Amino acid sequence: MPTIKDVAALAKVSTATVSHVLNETGRAGLHAKERVTAAIAELGYRPNANAASLRSRRSRLVGLVLPSITNTFFAQMASEFESLAMESGYDIAIVTSNEDQEREHERIQALLFRQTDGLIIYPCSDKGIGNGITKRDLPPSVLMDRGLTLAEFDTIGLNNELAGRTVARHLLELGHRRFTVVLPELALAASADRARGIEKELKAHGGPAQLRVITGGHTIEGSRGALEQDLHRDERPTAVVATTNVATLGAIKAIQALQLSMPQDVSLVGFDDFEWMTALRPYVTAMGQPTRTLASAAWKLLVERMSLPPGTGRKVQHLTFDGNFTIRESSGRVRQNG
Amino acid sequence: MPTIKDVAALAKVSTATVSHVLNETGRAGLHAKERVTAAIAELGYRPNANAASLRSRRSRLVGLVLPSITNTFFAQMASEFESLAMESGYDIAIVTSNEDQEREHERIQALLFRQTDGLIIYPCSDKGIGNGITKRDLPPSVLMDRGLTLAEFDTIGLNNELAGRTVARHLLELGHRRFTVVLPELALAASADRARGIEKELKAHGGPAQLRVITGGHTIEGSRGALEQDLHRDERPTAVVATTNVATLGAIKAIQALQLSMPQDVSLVGFDDFEWMTALRPYVTAMGQPTRTLASAAWKLLVERMSLPPGTGRKVQHLTFDGNFTIRESSGRVRQNG
DNA sequence: CTGATTGTGTAAACCGTTTAACATTCCGCA
DNA sequence: TGCGGAATGTTAAACGGTTTACACAATCAG
Numbered sequence: 177m178p179t180i181k182d183v184a185a186l187a188k189v190s191t192a193t194v195s196h197v198l199n200e201t202g203r204a205g206l207h208a209k210e211r212v213t214a215a216i217a218e219l220g221y222r223p224n225a226n227a228a229s230l231r232s233r234r235s236r237l238v239g240l241v242l243p244s245i246t247n248t249f250f251a252q253m254a255s256e257f258e259s260l261a262m263e264s265g266y267d268i269a270i271v272t273s274n275e276d277q278e279r280e281h282e283r284i285q286a287l288l289f290r291q292t293d294g295l296i297i298y299p300c301s302d303k304g305i306g307n308g309i310t311k312r313d314l315p316p317s318v319l320m321d322r323g324l325t326l327a328e329f330d331t332i333g334l335n336n337e338l339a340g341r342t343v344a345r346h347l348l349e350l351g352h353r354r355f356t357v358v359l360p361e362l363a364l365a366a367s368a369d370r371a372r373g374i375e376k377e378l379k380a381h382g383g384p385a386q387l388r389v390i391t392g393g394h395t396i397e398g399s400r401g402a403l404e405q406d407l408h409r410d411e412r413p414t415a416v417v418a419t420t421n422v423a424t425l426g427a428i429k430a431i432q433a434l435q436l437s438m439p440q441d442v443s444l445v446g447f448d449d450f451e452w453m454t455a456l457r458p459y460v461t462a463m464g465q466p467t468r469t470l471a472s473a474a475w476k477l478l479v480e481r482m483s484l485p486p487g488t489g490r491k492v493q494h495l496t497f498d499g500n501f502t503i504r505e506s507s508g509r510v511r512q513n514g
Numbered sequence: 515m516p517t518i519k520d521v522a523a524l525a526k527v528s529t530a531t532v533s534h535v536l537n538e539t540g541r542a543g544l545h546a547k548e549r550v551t552a553a554i555a556e557l558g559y560r561p562n563a564n565a566a567s568l569r570s571r572r573s574r575l576v577g578l579v580l581p582s583i584t585n586t587f588f589a590q591m592a593s594e595f596e597s598l599a600m601e602s603g604y605d606i607a608i609v610t611s612n613e614d615q616e617r618e619h620e621r622i623q624a625l626l627f628r629q630t631d632g633l634i635i636y637p638c639s640d641k642g643i644g645n646g647i648t649k650r651d652l653p654p655s656v657l658m659d660r661g662l663t664l665a666e667f668d669t670i671g672l673n674n675e676l677a678g679r680t681v682a683r684h685l686l687e688l689g690h691r692r693f694t695v696v697l698p699e700l701a702l703a704a705s706a707d708r709a710r711g712i713e714k715e716l717k718a719h720g721g722p723a724q725l726r727v728i729t730g731g732h733t734i735e736g737s738r739g740a741l742e743q744d745l746h747r748d749e750r751p752t753a754v755v756a757t758t759n760v761a762t763l764g765a766i767k768a769i770q771a772l773q774l775s776m777p778q779d780v781s782l783v784g785f786d787d788f789e790w791m792t793a794l795r796p797y798v799t800a801m802g803q804p805t806r807t808l809a810s811a812a813w814k815l816l817v818e819r820m821s822l823p824p825g826t827g828r829k830v831q832h833l834t835f836d837g838n839f840t841i842r843e844s845s846g847r848v849r850q851n852g
Numbered sequence: 853c854t855g856a857t858t859g860t861g862t863a864a865a866c867c868g869t870t871t872a873a874c875a876t877t878c879c880g881c882a
Numbered sequence: 883t884g885c886g887g888a889a890t891g892t893t894a895a896a897c898g899g900t901t902t903a904c905a906c907a908a909t910c911a912g
Contacts, residue, residue: 179898190862195900205860225627226564226573227898231867235564237628245592245608251584258583258610267624270583270608272596286605289563290575396789428793451734455766457795517868528892533870543890565868569897 178219187215198223229291238478239287240270241280241297243394249421249448249465250298253320256471257296264479266293273300275394281306288314294482296320296474302365316481318474321366328492330481332474335496336366339463340373342501343417343445346461348377351510352415352443354386356406358427359419360394367419370447374417386411392426399426400433407434407442414442414510421448424460439508449502458505469497516557525553536561567629576816577625578608579618579635581732587759587786587803588636591658594809595634602817604631611638613732619644626652632820634658634812640703654819656812659704666830668819670812673834674704677801678711680839681755681783684799686715689848690753690781692724694744696765697757698732705757708785712755724749730764737764738771745772745780752780752848759786762798777846787840796843807835 180198184191189208197204197212204212215221229235240257242250254270261268269287273280277300284306287295295317299305311317311328318330347355357374359367371389378385390406392399399422406413407430416431418424424446436442438458449464473495481489518536522529527546535542535550542550553559567573578595580588592608599606607625611618615638622644625633633655637643649655649666656668685693695712697705709727716723728744730737737760744751745768754769756762762784774780776796787802811833819827 180900181898191899192862192864192901193860196861199900201901203860208861222623222626224568224629224898226567226629227867228900229564229867230562230568230869230898231900233867233900245583245596246586246589248584248586248589251586251589254608255582255584255610262620267607267628269605270592271605272593282600285560288560290605291562291564396792425790425793432793432795452763452790454734455763455770455794457770519868529869530871530892530894531890534891537870539871541890546890562868565897566870567897568899569868569870571870571897 178221180221180223182219183212183215183221186219187211235291235293236266237290237292238266238268238294238296238482239284239290239292240268241284241287241295241299242270242272243275243298243300245270245272247422248450248452249467252450252467253298253471256467257475260471260475264475275300277301277303277307281309284309284314294318294478296478302363316478316486318478318481320470320474330477330492331494332470332477333366333496334465334470335498336369337373337376339447339499339501340370340375340417341377342373342499343370343463344374344377344381346501346503347415347417347443347445347507348381348385350415350443350508353384353510354411354413355415355417356388356390356403356413357417357419358390358392358399358403358406358423360399360423361391362389370417370419386413388413392423394422396422396426396429399423400429401426403427403430404433407431407436412442415507416442416444418444418446421446421450424448424462428456428460438506440511443507443510445507447499449500461502461504461507463499463501465499466497473497515562516559518559518561520557521550521553521559524557525549571629573629573631574604575628575630576604576606576632576634576820577622577628577630578606579622579625579633579637580608580610581613581636581638583608583610585760586788586790587805590788590805591636591809594805595813598809598813602813613638615639615641615645619647622647622652632656632816634816640701654816654824656816656819658808658812668812668815668830669832670808670815671704671834672803672808673836674707675711675714677785677837677839678708678713678755679715680711680837681708681801682712682715683719684839684841685753685755685781685783685845686719686723688753688781688846691722691848692749692751693753693755694726694728694741694751695755695757696728696730696737696741696744696761698737698761699729700727708755708757724751726751730761732760734760734764734767737761738767739764741765741768742771745769745774750780753845754780754782756782756784759784759788762786762800766794766798776844778849781845781848783845785837787838799840799842799845801837801839803837804835811835 180191180194184194193204193208194212197209245251258268271283271287280300294315298320321333357371362368375387378387390402392402416427418427427444431442438444444460446460446462449462518529518532522532531542531546532550535547583589596606609621609625618638632653636658659671695709713725716725728740730740754765756765765782769780776782782798784798784800787800
């Protein structure tokens with residue numbers, strides 16, 4: 177592997193000059209630039225990012241901490257972030273916590289070893305990051321979606337409460353009065369906020385209404401089990417809202433398992449919306465998240481912070497965006513005898 | 515940030531000793547080890563991986579090149595690789611090509627900047643890696659799935675031809691004689707091999723049979739369009755095989771769009787198999803890939819090569835594994851009048 | 853014409869580790 | 883007693899870049 181010295185020697189300039197043309201600092205003249213470019217091409221020289229990062233104290237690497245990469249929603253966010261990073265000359269290092277705080281801690285440490293300039297985190301719990309990782313331990317970071325309670329960080333997320341209200345209003349208008357909400361766990365701020373939105377909308381609506389909130393964990397099967405049980409109870413809900421895509425899949429399975437049909441027997445509204453869901457029958461009414469918008473907003477905040485000397489800069493921001501609600505086949509008017 | 519020097523000073527030993535206890539070289543005595551460990555804890559010292567990598571010429575970083583991370587199959591592979599890597603003290607850097615050679619090239623360069631010790635690549639085309647990247651440009655690498663033709667690399671993949679034959683035999687036994695295979699593009703070795711397996715099985719079976727192979731690109735909509743068109747032609751197939759999960763989703767949509775029912779009007783067999791597919795109605799008969807097995811095999815090969823001085827070591831290996839074929843609801847006996 | 857400024861380039865220190873190569877101590881054993 | 887290893891440490895030179903401080907020439911304002 178040729179080094180910057182080889183390039184300098186071949187171009188008959190100093191390594192400093194090579195560095196300057198490489199980094200386009202503007203301190204290299206036209207003549208030097210030509211010679212260096214030619215030398216680089218001839219040698220097939222490729223700079224060593226580790227060496228550069230060591231001296232410059234900038235890695236141009238941003239860590240992305242996700243609960244799971246096999247969940248299409250997170251995969252989509254990862255994809256958005258990679259594109260955004262490419263545009264601004266950064267690389268993304270993806271790491272997954274598997275919904276486990278211990279592992280989240282471990283993975284974040286791994287990112288820190290590698291000197292990431294910034295972090296984008298979907299915390300796997302709202303009890304804290306990793307366990308016991310504080311803002312002082314981290315480079316500039318933005319928290320996504322969950323964990324909006326950790327106020328000392330910039331945060332980006334859906335307007336969850338509003339999303340909940342929108343979904344609830346839709347179902348109320350269809351005549352539904354008995355609701356069950358299935359979410360992974362109560363300690364998950366995003367889902368809890370969505371549920372709260374639903375509750376508020378029911379309250380605001382006035383009339384009598386039943387609302388049951390059940391938890392099924394982070395797996396499809398868990399959600400299915402929880403909802404199946406709920407559907408067996410008295411006062412069976414006519415409307416089910418699932419607050420994540422995993423819960424949505426579980427809900428579909430539960431409804432199918434009981435041989436209930438949508439939307440005749442029960443209406444379902446899910447969260448998150450992917451292309452492959454179009455193959456589901458019925459095609460489910462869902463509150464999708466604007467992945468591109470969320471990612472851009474987060475990226476913008478992060479880049480801003482990373483380009484500023486630490487400590488300086490504006491105070492923290494908490495931005496939320498509206499979901500895209502699309503009414504489709506899984507939600508319908510409540511049956512007369514429902 | 516404290517450095518190894520601060521640790522050394524506090525522990526009253528040399529930096530070399532600190533390094534030795536950090537790397538467990540066995541060259542540190544019990545007494546020193548204790549002092550150093552204490553100092554590390556007190557300072558909250560965290561080693562700088564870039565500096566270590568610069569000096570040691572090992573990054574303990576492996577690049578994973580995927581066509582797309584939003585495709586659940588690749589996401590699953592990524593997840594497997596991350597777990598495997600964690601166990602052996604490596605990190606994985608995931609990068610996506612978006613099925614584009616130009617971008618694949620760019621992303622691989624980015625990985626090389628970061629001094630990855632090895633690469634695991636799902637090439638986006640069998641015409642070559644990146645464009646014009648050769649084995650000499652890369653650290654130890656293993657090629658996955660597609661690109662089995664690039665013989666100078668270790669490769670891991672499904673036994674695609676056998677998988678095709680198995681699928682075909684299943685459908686032949688159900689009485690099907692008219693087949694359409696939908697795949698992304700002919701230049702994709704994995705899909706082409708699967709199609710060839712089907713063709714061979716039909717030939718081996720003897721009797722008259724019709725086989726049409728159509729391409730729909732790498733999108734669900736593309737696959738849907740291609741199959742819809744095919745289903746409108748004369749001699750409509752009674753059996754459809756989709757060679758990737760994207761093609762499978764597209765096929766389902768096409769069949770739904772024409773109001774055909776599975777398996778009464780047409781039988782469908784897909785490739786790849788995920789938990790969320792259980793929510794599809796009918797639940798599709800599919801040839802799943804043993805993701806864990808594939809990942810372990812690739813990882814084993816890669817680690818072996820990485821631990822050897824370059825140039826040495828066994829000759830290249832090409833390993834294939836059998837798929838998991840599961841018969842479900844989307845394939846059935848051909849109709850009498852079919 | 854002079855002094856300041858700008859443009860271009862270089863030398864050398866430095867970033868935080870690892871790793872030869874070398875030094876010391878301590879034992880066991882002939 | 884003395885000698886050969888282990889066992890344990892240390893020193894100092896890399897690793898491949900970036901960046902600061904400085905040098906020199908050419909240009910410019912007055």
